[in-house]
Amino acid sequence: MxxxxxxxxxxxxxxxxxxxxxxxxxxxxxxxxxxxxxxxxxxxxxxxxxxxxxxxxxxxxxxxxxxxxxxxxxxxxxxxxxxxxxxxxxxxxxxxxxxxxxxxxxxxxxxxxxxxxxxxxxxxxxxxxxxxxxxxxxxxxxxxxxxxxxxxxxxxxxxxxxxxxxxxxxxxxxxxxxxxxxxxxxxxxxxxxxAPIEPSSISEKAANLIAVGLISAKKPLIITSYLGREPSAVSLLVALSDLLAIPVFTSCPTTLSFPHNHQNFVDLSYGMGENTWLREADFVLVIDSDIPWVPMNNRPRDDAEIFHIDVDVLKENMGSFQIPATRRWKADATLALEAILNQLNGLWTTMSAEARGLVQKRDQELLLHHSKLQKSLDAAEVDFPQDGTFTTPNLIAVLRTTLPPQTLFLNEGISNYPLVWSHLRSTRVGSIITSGGSNLGWGLGAAIGAYIGQEVDKDSPRTGTEGNDFICLVVGDGSFLFGAPSSGYWMAKRYSTPFLTIILNNGGWKSPMLSMLSVHPNGLGSVATGQQLNVSFGPDAPDYAGIASAAGGAWGKKVTRASELRESILEAIRVVREEKRCAVLDCIIQSF
Structure with a gap:
């Protein structure tokens, strides 16, 4: 029946x-x-x-x-x-x-x-x-x-x-x-x-307008956040950036949209710090970005020309959104970039000597900046505390150089978001993702679903990606608890979806404290401890690895010394690969 x-x-x-x-x-x-x-x-x-x-x-x-x-x-x-x-x-x-x-x-x-x-x-x-x-x-x-x-x-x-x-x-x-x-x-x-709605492009006129704007600009800049959700768009963005030596900045990234080893990748941010690239740009192309900048911290020049291309250009579900763009197009990034490149290929041969000179000058400036950026990352990664502990850059560097090359990283580092992104130095399309939103607790469930997805697509990975064969979740201690680990690790065991969890354990909820300091930098709370502010999980923090073990038979270890990092990660890889069970490394980083 x-x-x-x-x-x-x-x-x-x-x-x-x-x-x-x-x-x-x-x-x-x-x-x-x-x-x-x-x-x-x-x-x-x-x-x-x-x-x-x-x-x-x-x-x-x-x-x-x-x-x-x-x-x-x-x-x-x-x-x-x-x-x-x-x-x-x-x-x-x-x-x-x-x-x-x-x-x-x-x-x-x-x-x-x-x-x-x-x-x-x-x-x-x-x-x-x-x-x-x-x-x-x-x-x-x-x-x-x-x-x-x-x-x-x-x-x-x-x-x-x-x-x-x-x-x-x-x-x-x-x-x-x-x-x-x-x-x-x-x-x-x-x-x-x-069938769903076919993706749409921009008009030939619009593509020409953007192409001319990029050629004419002295200091052009491209900003994106989630263009890499469609992997085919990444290679086109690289081609556009290469052609005119245009710097690419990723704001609040949710997936890899531009390879971090490329000389034209200038930096990433979650809205904090000084963005001189934005402040000096005379032409800004925003493509697939919900938050290209935070106006209180950075804003473009008043005379800068700003164009915006997005699948959701008006941000229909956002209560408040405005960037001072003079042109906006609701379009698919892949198709839009193809149209712009087609126009540029026609305009390239007629470019003035002055314009070509500007491209060459930017190319040299970007090469120099890239070298400085890599050196600053290198310095942070080898600058271990003298007491034998380790920082987030120390940890992520060891992780990057130890894990299998086809690893999919899930980044739910929250207060450590930028450090995880920067020091993973991701280059492979489809190799790193975040939740795309602000709710915490995504990572554990997402790792299980991602494992199932990569098994389904093992013989034919998503177009534009190389496929993954190992999963590593990098998660803050607060987000780990939000993710309902008792359910997550039980599911991972039952459905044979083993993955590695790296817990960035700083002793509690650091993000609320950082938010307070950004508003009240010299207030009473600025000299208070995490325990005084009730954002600390100490002095007796949960046994995170123990929770995973009890729920799903995971192997786990608390790591407190820099000398233990590589050996612990190698053992975790062995557990995931050979024993087919989850591994959890509770990594103690600087508390607050």
Missing amino acids: FTTSSAFLKTLRESGITHAFVNWGSDHPALLEDIERQRVEDSANAGPKIITCPNEMVALSAAQGYAQVTGRPAAVLVHVDVGTQALAGAIHNVSRGRIPVLIYAGASPFTTQGELKGSRNEFIFWLQGYIVRQYMRHTSQINSGTNVAEVVLRSLQFAKSDPKGPVYLWARREVMEEDLSEEKYKKSLDLRKW
């Missing part, structure tokens, strides 16, 4: 969703029944693969990690409004990170006397309500099995169209229990008729 739930799961499977990260509840009897029907009657066509998740936020973070690696959406199934609420800040991350995910939640039955299969028979159904909308690209209710496929496919159109993001479906229990004829269940789906 087939039901709406049968058609729902069939539609997910046939639309290319291979995995569903699930936290079951009382609204899911028909789904559970159909999963067993698939096993008994039609195991060859069963799916999607169910990943049991004891924590909803970990489930959505895992779906996010899967999509970040594969570029394809996964499904997340949760329990009515309380399960939706338990997704918590992970909803923020997938929305801000523009990650395609399909979320399904049940809803309380609407009948109470047994009139239909699935009527209310538990007290909790009188307590449940509704919540989501503002973070979703689309929300819809499934009202009948006769059109469930259309509802799902329309939702996926939104999820996979720029700006990509999460979609949310819900259905009453009676609806998911509704009987469906074999004819309706087996009705074929023509996925071509439900």
